[in-house]
Amino acid sequence: MYIGRVDCQAAGVINDFLSGLDNAGVRDADTQRVLHSWSAQSTLKPLPIAGGLGSTVWDHDGRHYLDFSSQLVNVNLGYQHPKVVAAIQEQAAQLTTIAPAAANATRAEAARLILERAPEGFEKVFFTNGGADANENAIRMARIATGRDKVISTYRSYHGNTGAAIVATGDWRRIPNEYARGHVHVFGPYLYRTEFWATTPEEESERALRHLERTVQAEGPGSIAAILLETVPGTAGILTPPPGYLAGVRAIADRYGIMLILDEVMAGFARTGEWFAFDAFDVRPDLITFAKGVNSGYVPLGGVIVSEHIARVFDEQVFPGGLTYSGHPLAAASVVATLTAMAEEGVVEHAKAIGADHIGPALRSLAERHELIGEVRGSGVFWAVELVEDRETRAPLDAAAMGRFKSSLLEAGLLPFISENRIHVVPPAVVTADEVASGVAIIDAALGELSA
Incomplete structure (x- = not known):
């Protein structure tokens, strides 16, 4: 299964255009000229993404993120698969x-x-x-x-x-x-x-x-x-x-x-x-x-x-x-x-195994340690962790807390998929066991900060 390096560089005019860009410049240009979906435009601060490989992306300032979102749950084969x-x-x-x-x-x-x-x-x-x-x-x-x-x-x-x-x-x-x-x-x-x-x-x-x-x-x-x-x-x-x-x-x-x-x-x-x-x-x-x-x-x-x-x-x-x-x-x-x-x-078989043997057990282990987790559910590389204020009432964790949680994950180098009171753990289907362990450890630490 491909998870390695691909030699594919933009050429000519694109290379010239991309050279010298930084996050601030890309974000400003984007928000000034692009009408973003499902958003009030004045408060947007989109994360600039410059490139990706396998299950990882990076921004224009050189910072890398492990992608547990697959963007909009679509990058199933990972970034830049050479074939x-x-x-x-x-x-x-x-x-x-x-x-x-x-x-x-x-x-x-x-x-x-x-x-x-x-x-x-x-x-x-x-x-x-x-x-x-x-x-x-x-x-x-x-x-x-x-x-x-x-x-x-x-x-x-x-x-x-x-x-x-x-x-x-x-x-x-x-x-x-x-x-x-x-x-x-x-x-x-x-x-x-x-x-x-x-x-x-x-x-x-x-x-x-x-x-x-x-x-x-x-x-x-x-x-x-x-x-x-x-x-x-x-x-x-x-x-x-x-x-x-x-x-x-x-x-x-x-x-x-x-x-x-x-x-x-x-x-x-x-x-x-x-x-x-x-x-x-x-x-x-x-x-x-x-x-x-x-x-x-x-x-x-x-x-x-x-x-x-x-x-x-x-x-x-x-x-x-x-x-x-x-x-x-x-x-x-x-x-x-x-x-x-x-x-x-064997990507489909890998997705099934990584979910059964690594993602599922790791998330259920988190649930045993964090009272904020109400339920874990999913299969393959398609999981949701529902966060609650109280396990008895199942009251959803509020938007402010979810915002802090998302910020902690990004700061630690994880690109998350957050929806309402849930984190969806949806990495590319080529994600490795080591990458799963790294991503779940980041989630674990962020939940600890949130509880504190």
Whole structure:
């Protein structure tokens, strides 16, 4: 598995531009000219990142950080993997871009490798620019295939920032963006903060399924095109579904002729220690959405993996969707190289083992020593540590304390993923045991400071 050095330097005009930059200059230029997402602009102080290698990044002042965020949980293969960098360079020398209406060998090979990992009965890939428009187009396909309109998703979810995807999202970002029609939300399972007065995973699963089915019945089954779920909700807290839940959702969908869309944008391609997160559960969706880990975010790309019965709908009927950069050659080349490297280097198996043997035990050990930790959950390189003011009441640790915690981690050289009252431990899938130990030691010390 690659975790070593790559000789890849920017050339010509880029090298000239980058020389002599420091953190202050980059931050000032960035905040003056760039409108940042999900932020009030006047208080921003973004961390300037100059480069990265494996599981480490560094800033323009030469300070290194162990990355336990994978940026937005997408750098699954780590930074600057030489095979992926070389594939992008080779494709750029051959053909930098082509319209999606043209046939392209690299795009076809990327689709083949993706379909190779999908369940039997999936036969086509519709390429998009990222995860949001993947979910957007999956919703479109389900509505056309069923002739129905409504989409059910959960309140604890994130599906992207385009028209239907953001309204399918369950968190606060949906509320100022509710322009799309036909969206219904339910509560999914989350035993630690159960909405169903459950005391066991089995109760939580059974009652969440009852809640879902009653919502289907109340909304009118004949009006519902799809149930859209993150297989493992990520941004909402890495909420691994309890036993029987996903299979139960599949049964409800089948009972009422509803399409099941599983959003694997964050959870797929090694993140949970599986090629697809649903591989660990007894479930087969109708549509699968992906992005992020499929090429470690090296070039923007996402897509929808389409099952045969939905693909057949568009044999004679026009599919009313398209994107200028659908299956872009540079992005497709990065997919080919990423999936090939993952298979050859055992990255998925490594992610599963590093989670089971190192990340999970280390985080559970932290929980034994720190009263601030309410729960640890996850698998592979996809973990959440929920921080609480009191273990009995489970009151979430407040924003000010979380801010201090994040500052301590950064100061100690760890790049964290902080969301609400949680730290998500989501390093690249190539992270080593020594790097896990180093990162967890930093978290341990920061929790000690916070307790004091």
